[in-house]
Amino acid sequence: MINPTLRQLRYFDALARHGHFGRAAEACSISQPALSMQIKEMEEGLGGTLLERSARQVTLTRLGEELIERVRDILRSVDELGDFARASRDRFAGRLRIGMIPTVAPYLLPRIIGDLTRMHPELDIQVREALTSKLIQELSEGRLDTAIVALPVSEASLTEVALFSEDFLLVRPLEDEGTPVPSREMLREMRLLLLEEGHCFRDQALSFCKMHSSPRELLDASSLSTLVQMVSAGVGVTLIPEMAVQVETRSAAVSVARFRNPQPSRTIGMVWRKTSPLARQLTQISEVVCLSAGKPRGKQTAPPARNHRS
Amino acid sequence: MINPTLRQLRYFDALARHGHFGRAAEACSISQPALSMQIKEMEEGLGGTLLERSARQVTLTRLGEELIERVRDILRSVDELGDFARASRDRFAGRLRIGMIPTVAPYLLPRIIGDLTRMHPELDIQVREALTSKLIQELSEGRLDTAIVALPVSEASLTEVALFSEDFLLVRPLEDEGTPVPSREMLREMRLLLLEEGHCFRDQALSFCKMHSSPRELLDASSLSTLVQMVSAGVGVTLIPEMAVQVETRSAAVSVARFRNPQPSRTIGMVWRKTSPLARQLTQISEVVCLSAGKPRGKQTAPPARNHRS
DNA sequence: TCGAAGCGATAAGATAATCTGATGATAAAT
DNA sequence: ATTTATCATCAGATTATCTTATCGCTTCGA
Numbered sequence: 070m071i072n073p074t075l076r077q078l079r080y081f082d083a084l085a086r087h088g089h090f091g092r093a094a095e096a097c098s099i100s101q102p103a104l105s106m107q108i109k110e111m112e113e114g115l116g117g118t119l120l121e122r123s124a125r126q127v128t129l130t131r132l133g134e135e136l137i138e139r140v141r142d143i144l145r146s147v148d149e150l151g152d153f154a155r156a157s158r159d160r161f162a163g164r165l166r167i168g169m170i171p172t173v174a175p176y177l178l179p180r181i182i183g184d185l186t187r188m189h190p191e192l193d194i195q196v197r198e199a200l201t202s203k204l205i206q207e208l209s210e211g212r213l214d215t216a217i218v219a220l221p222v223s224e225a226s227l228t229e230v231a232l233f234s235e236d237f238l239l240v241r242p243l244e245d246e247g248t249p250v251p252s253r254e255m256l257r258e259m260r261l262l263l264l265e266e267g268h269c270f271r272d273q274a275l276s277f278c279k280m281h282s283s284p285r286e287l288l289d290a291s292s293l294s295t296l297v298q299m300v301s302a303g304v305g306v307t308l309i310p311e312m313a314v315q316v317e318t319r320s321a322a323v324s325v326a327r328f329r330n331p332q333p334s335r336t337i338g339m340v341w342r343k344t345s346p347l348a349r350q351l352t353q354i355s356e357v358v359c360l361s362a363g364k365p366r367g368k369q370t371a372p373p374a375r376n377h378r379s
Numbered sequence: 380m381i382n383p384t385l386r387q388l389r390y391f392d393a394l395a396r397h398g399h400f401g402r403a404a405e406a407c408s409i410s411q412p413a414l415s416m417q418i419k420e421m422e423e424g425l426g427g428t429l430l431e432r433s434a435r436q437v438t439l440t441r442l443g444e445e446l447i448e449r450v451r452d453i454l455r456s457v458d459e460l461g462d463f464a465r466a467s468r469d470r471f472a473g474r475l476r477i478g479m480i481p482t483v484a485p486y487l488l489p490r491i492i493g494d495l496t497r498m499h500p501e502l503d504i505q506v507r508e509a510l511t512s513k514l515i516q517e518l519s520e521g522r523l524d525t526a527i528v529a530l531p532v533s534e535a536s537l538t539e540v541a542l543f544s545e546d547f548l549l550v551r552p553l554e555d556e557g558t559p560v561p562s563r564e565m566l567r568e569m570r571l572l573l574l575e576e577g578h579c580f581r582d583q584a585l586s587f588c589k590m591h592s593s594p595r596e597l598l599d600a601s602s603l604s605t606l607v608q609m610v611s612a613g614v615g616v617t618l619i620p621e622m623a624v625q626v627e628t629r630s631a632a633v634s635v636a637r638f639r640n641p642q643p644s645r646t647i648g649m650v651w652r653k654t655s656p657l658a659r660q661l662t663q664i665s666e667v668v669c670l671s672a673g674k675p676r677g678k679q680t681a682p683p684a685r686n687h688r689s
Numbered sequence: 690t691c692g693a694a695g696c697g698a699t700a701a702g703a704t705a706a707t708c709t710g711a712t713g714a715t716a717a718a719t
Numbered sequence: 720a721t722t723t724a725t726c727a728t729c730a731g732a733t734t735a736t737c738t739t740a741t742c743g744c745t746t747c748g749a
Binding site for chain 2: 706707708709710711715716717
């Protein structure tokens with residue numbers, strides 16, 4: 070009964086993730102036979118089969134299933150040792166892996182990346198853009214240090230702090246300029262263009278209109294940029310977060326208008342694992358991000374909505 | 380920033396335990412330079428000093444202090460992977476590390492060791508005798524699988540099951556034979572011999588007599604055997620658990636008597652970590668031990684007390 | 690039905706990690 | 720001042736791990 074090595078645990082984790090020896094080996098930067106051998110030794114050491122090698126795929130056995138979560142806990146803990154060491158020695162140095170949702174990243178990133186590296190030159194910032202659900206998953210698995218998403222996230226294992234809230238503005242064809250801003254009831258009768266499934270901003274927009282099912286047409290866009298282009302082409306109207314206005318309407322012939330009460334809006338915040346050894350630093354970083362966003366925490370002082378054309 | 384290897388964590392743990400490179404290396408079955416090197420590499424990998432090497436001793440730095448508990452958690456988790464694998468494959472095989480208190484081990488061990496190995500020949504039973512506090516500590520650290528102690532233990536992280544309860548009998552010089560059994564009030568006036576500090580049986584005996592401070596004399600014995608010998612030599616009287624009567628009074632000229640109401644007694648039970656992967660097996664083993672002890676669970680059917688002489 | 694392609698296992702030799710034994714350096718104890 | 724205890728360092732030996740080449744099996748398309 071030989072205990073597994075950390076190396077074997079890492080390989081096992083990768084293999085469980087990829088379900089494929091070749092790709093897992095590549096992810097570990099080793100050759101496929103090396104991985105096969107280590108997995109085999111781990112199985113022999115434990116005295117049981119971890120994976121079922123069927124012809125077309127590799128799946129976990131019951132034993133593998135029972136162990137994989139524990140293995141991941143172990144790997145996460147080991148990775149965190151380094152974080153703890155760093156935290157107790159040098160307050161702001163080393164890798165910082167930030168995740169962001171796609172409806173925030175392009176607009177917020179340029180502002181904060183400069184500020185952060187200026188204030189903490191030792192910080193090696195790595196950014197990852199993905200949908201909320203994926204970010205939360207990677208965060209929990211210890212593959213991200215923090216994520217910037219729309220609140221609330223409501224995961225008991227995560228700490229969340231609000232950064233700022235941003236209103237949603239109406240984007241409509243240029244010829245609508247000057248006509249009254251529709252109420253949300255009217256909006257429901259118009260052709261409202263949305264992001265595809267999975268984007269939290271889609272749900273936030275739907276929620277504002279009190280529409281809970283998807284609208285009539287299947288014209289979901291994969292980015293705010295596309296949405297605005299579609300409006301400009303006269304396909305319909307859409308909502309975009311205030312922060313995106315300047316970038317996205319610079320090169321599109323559209324009219325932007327602010328809603329009267331109620332103002333649709335959402336709160337953007339930062340989340341991290343409660344157990345993260347970087348907690349203290351992350352709190353400070355959240356303050357920097359807050360300032361970089363150009364708004365006092367939790368409030369908003371938006372410039373008045375204006376018209377734009379190409 | 381290189382992550383530590385499991386090997387380094389093991390060495391670090393041993394070093395933290397022993398506070399001495401040479402002895403820690405011996406405990407790891409490696410040479411002292413090998414340990415020095417690995418520790419150094421771990422420190423370099425983490426980017427901080429873990430230990431302070433003063434001339435006469437090795438102590439943990441603040442960082443080492445912060446990490447050692449996490450490291451031990453990791454090592455325990457890794458060790459348990461094997462236990463899980465075994466548990467899910469072969470119900471009763473492999474190492475089983477049992478701890479027992481000294482006032483139970485010599486009398487219970489011979490009975491159960493045979494039964495257990497007969498019923499589970501694949502079981503490699505390792506027994507460790509120590510005081511309750513040490514057993515509980517080792518159990519929590521994952522260095523024991525289970526322990527047999529007097530209940531209650533009241534540790535939230537441990538499961539406890541009662542095995543049997545045993546009365547305490549009075550042991551007095553042979554010439555007292557036939558005289559009335561003293562009440563516990565009378566006992567307080569007699570010269571009551573006890574085990575040394577730390578034995579739970581000492582506290583149980585004191586508690587029966589409603590004495591909470593230690594008695595007048597400092598004549599604490601280190602084993603029940605010694606106690607009985609002292610009584611036989613006329614130094615005083617003592618209590619011993621029923622289970623020890625046969626062995627300990629076989630070669631001593633003493634009289635053994637049972638108390639009237641209230642009967643002093645204690646409950647012996649088995650404890651293990653709630654998270655132990657061997658939980659199911661341990662429950663079954665506790666039943667075997669129960670039977671081996673020769674009494675139905677939770678009850679007692681003792682043979683009547685008799686006199687013994689050398 | 691047959692050959693091609695994909696995939697994991699195996700083997701042999703190369704490389705890297707780790708260990709041992711000898712020795713050095715430092716500080717406390719005699 | 721000398722001895723002793725203790726951890727660090729070095730060179731060479733040993734062990735663990737990796738790579739490349741290749742095998743055998745299964746699936747898929749012609």
